[in-house]
Amino acid sequence: MVSTLERDVREKFRRSGYTLTSQRRAVLEALKDYKGHPSTEEVYLLVKKRNPKVALGTVYQALSVLEEIGLIEAKRWSESPVRYDLNTEPHYDIRCTKCGEIAEISNMKVGDFVTRIQENTPYEVTNAALVIEGICPLCQAQG
Ligand SMILES: [Zn+2]
Numbered sequence: 001m002v003s004t005l006e007r008d009v010r011e012k013f014r015r016s017g018y019t020l021t022s023q024r025r026a027v028l029e030a031l032k033d034y035k036g037h038p039s040t041e042e043v044y045l046l047v048k049k050r051n052p053k054v055a056l057g058t059v060y061q062a063l064s065v066l067e068e069i070g071l072i073e074a075k076r077w078s079e080s081p082v083r084y085d086l087n088t089e090p091h092y093d094i095r096c097t098k099c100g101e102i103a104e105i106s107n108m109k110v111g112d113f114v115t116r117i118q119e120n121t122p123y124e125v126t127n128a129a130l131v132i133e134g135i136c137p138l139c140q141a142q143g
Contacts, residue, residue, distance in 0.1 A: 005032075009071060016069040026051055027062040028071065037075060037083040037093065037102045075102075077131055096136035105132070 030046040044059040090110035
């Protein structure tokens, strides 16, 4: 059976003109298995476990293609390498500045934020990224 994501993957590759190579597929599979917000290095290590010959540059390149065609999202926090997210639905993530733990913030509509910005600028808003950082409950408990 073809899953929804699988159909989405094929469709986005078809429309982009990029080829769904085995390396790009392997990188996508690694992201699916990781279930979090891995950095390039972390994705690389996971892909390498299954395919020891893979090069870091190949993983970099595959991630950038996947981001470009909208299958994954890149998150850029301060003091952290770029992290990748398979969830491309508009949502906010918060990162703990002490331990690096990342969590999704629920019940916050991203559209409201963009609408508010658009109401306050004569520019046409084409992209709005928000970096949210804090201290997670575990780190708070440790004082
Ligand atoms: Zn923490």
